[in-house]
Amino acid sequence: MRARLPKDAAALALGADAVAAALTKAAAKRGIALDLVRTGSRGLVWLEPLLEIETGGGWRSFGPLVPGDADAVLDGTSPKALGDIEEYPWLKRQTRLIFARCGTIDPALPPSFAGLKRAREIGPSAVLEEVTKSGLRGRGGAGFRQASSGRARPRRARRGNTSSATPTRATAAPSPTAC
Amino acid sequence: MASSAPFDIDIARGIVSRFAGMPGGLLPALHEIQKSFGHVPRAALKVLAAGFNITEAETYGVASFYHDFRLDRPAGRHVLKLCRAEACQAVGAGALAAHVKEKLKLDWGGTTADGEWTLEPVFCLGLCACGPSAMIDGEVHARLDDAAIDALVRP
Numbered sequence: 257m258r259a260r261l262p263k264d265a266a267a268l269a270l271g272a273d274a275v276a277a278a279l280t281k282a283a284a285k286r287g288i289a290l291d292l293v294r295t296g297s298r299g300l301v302w303l304e305p306l307l308e309i310e311t312g313g314g315w316r317s318f319g320p321l322v323p324g325d326a327d328a329v330l331d332g333t334s335p336k337a338l339g340d341i342e343e344y345p346w347l348k349r350q351t352r353l354i355f356a357r358c359g360t361i362d363p364a365l366p367p368s369f370a371g372l373k374r375a376r377e378i379g380p381s382a383v384l385e386e387v388t389k390s391g392l393r394g395r396g397g398a399g400f401r402q403a404s405s406g407r408a409r410p411r412r413a414r415r416g417n418t419s420s421a422t423p424t425r426a427t428a429a430p431s432p433t434a435c
Numbered sequence: 436m437a438s439s440a441p442f443d444i445d446i447a448r449g450i451v452s453r454f455a456g457m458p459g460g461l462l463p464a465l466h467e468i469q470k471s472f473g474h475v476p477r478a479a480l481k482v483l484a485a486g487f488n489i490t491e492a493e494t495y496g497v498a499s500f501y502h503d504f505r506l507d508r509p510a511g512r513h514v515l516k517l518c519r520a521e522a523c524q525a526v527g528a529g530a531l532a533a534h535v536k537e538k539l540k541l542d543w544g545g546t547t548a549d550g551e552w553t554l555e556p557v558f559c560l561g562l563c564a565c566g567p568s569a570m571i572d573g574e575v576h577a578r579l580d581d582a583a584i585d586a587l588v589r590p
Contacts, residue, residue: 269562269577301564 257283258310260360263294271322272305278323279307282330298347298359308341308359317341439473439509446471447479451486461487465498473509502555511546515539515588516557516570523566527580531567532556534581535588552588 261267261276276292283290297304306319307329317338318329328334341347341359352358375383388403440446450467454460461483468479475498484491498504517532536542539552546553562568565577571587 265560265575266562266565266577269560269568269575270565304565 257288257290259290259292260295260308260315261292261305262297262359264297266301267297267304267306270301270304270320274323275305275307275321275326278326279329282326286330288330293360293362294364295361296355296358296363298341299355300341300344300346303338306338306341315340315342317344440471442472442476442478444478444482447482448486451482455486461489461494461497465501465504469504474505474507477506508546511550511553513551513572513588514553514555514570516555516560518558518560518562518566518568519556520559520563522559522563523568526566528567531579531581531584535584538585538588 259279261272261279263272272294276294279292280290298306300306300319303317303319305321306317307321308315308317309329310316317340318325318334318336319338321329321336325334325336329336338344378386384403384406387406388401390402392402394400394402394405447468450471451464454464454467457463464483464486465475468475468483472479480491480494480498483489483494487494495506498506515535517535518528519532535554539545539547539554541547541552541554543554543556557570560568560570560575562575562577567579568575568577569579569584569587570576576583576587
């Protein structure tokens with residue numbers, strides 16, 4: 257059974273580790289193979305520790321849990337059942353971009369770098385094309401479009417390193433006068 | 436929690452020599468000193484000043500800037516930090532602090548006579564959504580009340 261339980265500081269401060277231990281024990285007692293992923297919090301701190309388990313009918317959430325809730329959660333009799341947390345009004349009306357996966361993945365797992373791999377495959381011009389479409393802007397305060405800044409970089413940087421995922425600053429050839 | 440061997444100038448010199456050549460080595464050296472002796476005694480500040488070729492006043496300035504460096508004496512075996520910031524105060528941190536002070540017979544910065552508990556204020560553990568919060572020996576606890584803190588702090 258796949259399950260998610262946060263391990264960020266707030267969840268830990270609210271006893272998430274003790275809840276995880278109780279769940280593991282309760283699952284073992286029932287012969288359930290528990291695949292518990294420790295995630296970041298979705299931010300509904302008043303419901304932490306907030307557990308999500310995968311059922312035949314989708315993901316179901318429970319919270320705020322204490323270790324004593326583990327048996328009822330697994331038996332489907334917990335009064336702390338919240339349904340699918342992604343349908344919870346507070347969460348549903350939000351559009352999450354940077355934190356879209358926070359709550360569903362273990363942030364401490366090594367990244368797959370799938371995006372970097374793809375960027376290397378499609379090459380610098382296609383990367384610039386995507387960055388243009390995204391409308392991404394620099395963080396310097398002037399609001400320059402990241403794509404413009406990428407295009408403004410000297411071409412030799414791209415020529416010299418065609419597999420570069422991001423157009424990087426050109427490295428000048430060592431000057432004979434440089435010490 | 437922390438070990439607190441008596442101050443030994445040779446150990447201190449050994450620590451300082453490991454960090455003296457490192458850029459920004461003063462802070463890691465201070466951490467090592469505190470780890471070894473439970474605090475950063477005055478004598479260690481002299482050793483640091485000599486090793487880093489800075490004034491003793493400067494070592495004092497750096498060490499005293501960070502509240503986690505203890506300049507006077509080692510902490511008790513356990514360190515209880517109660518959050519005193521606004522969000523926690525708004526949900527009862529004041530009453531909780533009064534309860535803990537009464538229970539341990541301590542004021543801020545004090546250590547129980549048996550050396551078990553040191554009580555310190557802390558200004559924000561980032562747990563504002565689930566206060567009152569506290570840190571005990573580096574672990575965070577939140578949504579605390581008198582009963583919860585009593586279960587964690589046994590004098």
